[in-house]
Amino acid sequence: MSPVILVSNLSKVYASGFEALKGVSLAINRGEIFALLGPNGAGKTTLISIICGLVKATGGTVTADGYDTVTHYRRARERIGLVPQELTTEAFETVWDTVSFSRGLFGKRPNPAHIEKVLRALSLWDKKDNRLMTLSGGMKRRVLIAKALSHEPQILFLDEPTAGVDVELRKDMWSLMRSLRNEGVTIILTTHYIEEAEEMADRVGVISHGQIILVEEKRELMRKLGRKQLILQLPEPLAHIPDQLNNYKLALSSDKKELIYTYDTQQEQTDITTMLADLRNGGIRFRDLRTVQSSLEDIFVDLVRETP
Ligand SMILES: Nc1ncnc2c1ncn2[C@@H]1O[C@H](COP(=O)(O)OP(=O)(O)OP(=O)(O)O)[C@@H](O)[C@H]1O
Ligand SMILES: [Mg+2]
Known part of the structure; x- marks a missing residue:
């Protein structure tokens, strides 16, 4: 299957001299949800801004549905819907007008039935005659989504769609994304919420310092996320881990005052009980213990640390 978005060796140096992208290559499959x-x-x-043609790349190429986003801008762009991160809306316009206008920008014929469908799907139908300035933040975000869907794009980018929205709206957005995906729309979203990636994504990519450092099936990533640590606080620093405990994945904290046991939560059985018994037999006591579940943040930190 040919990728619907193909990013090749993309670089971006802003006018300030800041290198925001350093040779990014990425292929998005048709019909997937990519976080x-x-x-x-x-x-x-x-x-996202370069793919959507809002920012000019310094080097590299992007194709959308086979069309180069620079040399065939209109063809590429009409296939793409973008829900931007920043809420900028025309305060005095009505919901209906702003969404209809967005469709027009892509040279599509008016289609009130489609606009109505989109507004209903986003629970905005009863607000269609409201001016944007009278809407709450969450509703404005829905309007941004309606605008992005106004021209029936095959590819939808959502840049932090659920940042700062309530649980209900987040759930609505998730179900909307699912139904779009069922209609064959490819969805690329950015998010800081692990539950969102967990809930929605088929594949996950991690970007750090302008480089893609990981692209993986979600299930595989979850397996990695499933790691948990048991941290034992020692009464006094331990010089090294005794040889008889080599069977366990144990590590000492840098101050040598904590013994860290890493295990996989998806594993049926852990060997915590025998490990604790062996510790006792080895004369190692501990004052307290706690468990830590590795979060996406931890994974980022680890990955970022490994980035040259
Ligand atoms: N117009 C600009 N001029 C100079 N630097 C910029 C510009 N836009 C973004 N940057 C810098 O490029 C880097 C990447 O910014 P970008 O907005 O792409 O990050 P992001 O991953 O979307 O972050 P966030 O999670 O905060 O939305 C940042 O260091 C930012 O300060
Ligand atoms: Mg951003």
Whole structure:
């Protein structure tokens, strides 16, 4: 299957001299939901903005449905819907007008039935005659989505669609994304919420310092995320881990005051009980213990640390 979005060796140096993307290559499969994760400033919005033609790349190419986004801009762009990260809306326009106007921008004939369908799907139908300035933040975000869907795109980019929205709206967005995917729309979203990637994504990509450092099936990533640590606080620093405990995945903290046991939560059985018994037999006592579940944040930190 040919990828619907193909990003090849993309680089971006902003006028300030800042290198926001460093040779990014990425293929998005038709019909998948792809979550792009990364810490603040990693380059997610820059990447999306270049794909959507809002920002000019310094080097590299992007094709959307086979069309180069620079040399065949209109053909590429009409296939793409973008829900931007920033809420900028025309305060005095009505919901209906702003969404209809968006469709017109792509040279599509008016289609009130489609606009109505989109507004209903986003629970905006009863607000269609409201001016945007009278809407709440969450409703404005729905309007951005309606605008992005106004011209029936095959590819939808959502840049932090659920940042700062309530649980209900987040769930609505998830179900909307699912139904779009069922209609064959390819969805690329950025998010800081692990539940969102967990819930929605088929594949996950991680970007850090302008480089894609991981692209993986979600299930595989979840397996990695499933790691948990048991941390034992020692009464006094331990010089090294005794040889008889070599069977366990144990590590000492840098101050040597904590013994860290890493295990996989999806594993049917852990050997915690025998490990604790062996510790006792080895004369190692501990004052307290706690467990830590590795979060996506931890994974980022680990990955980022490994990035040259
Ligand atoms: N117009 C610009 N001029 C100079 N630097 C910029 C510009 N836009 C973005 N940057 C820088 O490029 C880097 C990447 O920014 P970008 O907005 O792509 O990050 P992001 O991954 O979307 O972050 P966030 O999670 O905060 O949305 C940041 O260091 C940012 O400061
Ligand atoms: Mg961003």
